[in-house]
Amino acid sequence: MVYAQPFSKRQEEIKNSLDIRKQHHILNCLKTEVCVTSRKNKRHLLFFIPYTIYLCLLCCWIYHWNRSETWTKTGTSDNTRLSILLWHWPYGKAYPLNGNVCLDLFKIPGCEVLDRRSEFSKVDVVVFHQRELATKKEKLPLNLERPHRQRWVWLSLEAPENNGNLQPFANLFNLTMSYRRDADITVPYGELQPHGDENSMPLEAVEERISERSSSHSAGADPCGLQVTYMQELAADKERYEDFFRWRQEWRVKLYVDWRERLCKICTQSLPQRKVYSDLHKWYNV
Incomplete structure (x- = not known):
């Protein structure tokens, strides 16, 4: 003779069974989410690593390029x-x-x-x-x-x-x-430099004088004879004489030795x- 289980006990068994199924379902969901998250992280990581390497190489290249190319006013x-x-x-x-x-x-x-x-x-x-x-x-x-x-x-x-x-x-x-x-x-070998900025002769005028003398030398003239002639001309011309000494006061000869x-x-x-x-x-x- 088979006796039916009490209703309360049967209800408890059903409840326990549902709880177990629910727990399995939750566990499966968690596993699935972890797997999905893991796959996403892997994809992000696979993208991030090459990108980071690329940025590092780019920074190194820019650094060395700047060192080799920066030559203005060093x-x-x-x-x-x-x-x-x-x-x-x-x-x-x-x-x-x-x-x-x-x-x-x-x-x-x-x-x-x-x-x-x-x-x-x-x-x-x-x-x-x-x-x-x-x-x-x-x-x-x-x-x-x-x-x-x-x-x-x-x-x-x-x-x-x-x-x-x-x-x-x-x-x-x-x-x-x-x-x-x-x-x-x-x-x-040397150059003319002004003593001061005020009332100095323009550089173009100095270069013109040098050019005139250089052309005389290249023509085969005797430098000593030219100097004697130039000093005689200065002595005979008061304006040029004063200009000569004014020029000497404003400019100096800088020699590189x-x-x-x-x-x-x-x-x-x-x-x-x-x-x-x-x-x-x-x-x-x-």
Whole structure:
């Protein structure tokens, strides 16, 4: 004989069964949500990692590009320091480079001049004096790995006939340093500088006087004879006589005799960002 279970007990069993099913359902839903969330996170992660790598590479490229391309008014800030390596001293005469030479001696900030060849891979600029290259006393460090951002400067204050054959130097130098005005870095033997800004003669007038005298010399005139003639003319013309002494009071002759000063002047120049001399021989002998 089968007895029916009490209604309350049957109801409790049904309730427990429903609770178990509900728990399984909730657990399955949680598992599904976790899986969906996990898949979404993976997709986000797969997108984020390459994007982050790309940004890092882009920042590195911009940083190195700026270092190699920033050449305008390089030495005008203490935060920007241009390092210059002189590969060999002109004519074998070395100068001391103790301390901050450019700032201490010539009031040029942000400029460092070195002559230690061990710093080759670290410097921004390397300067080579042509006379020692022409006489085979020195040679270019073509066996060393040249940094991409590094610029090579060809230096010569000699006349073209004293520089020898420059054709082997094609596509090696980025900048020229010479007394010529069309050089990237002009370093004359000397120049005229005003004593003050007030009542000074315009530079164009000074250049005109120099041009007149240069044309007389190039025509084969005797410099000593020209000077005697000029002084005699001054003595006979009171206005020109007074003008001569007024000109001497307003202008002074600045001579460049220290190679360190010439090298420090590199930091004061506005230099081209990208340049390579494909035919240095042709440029200097024009």
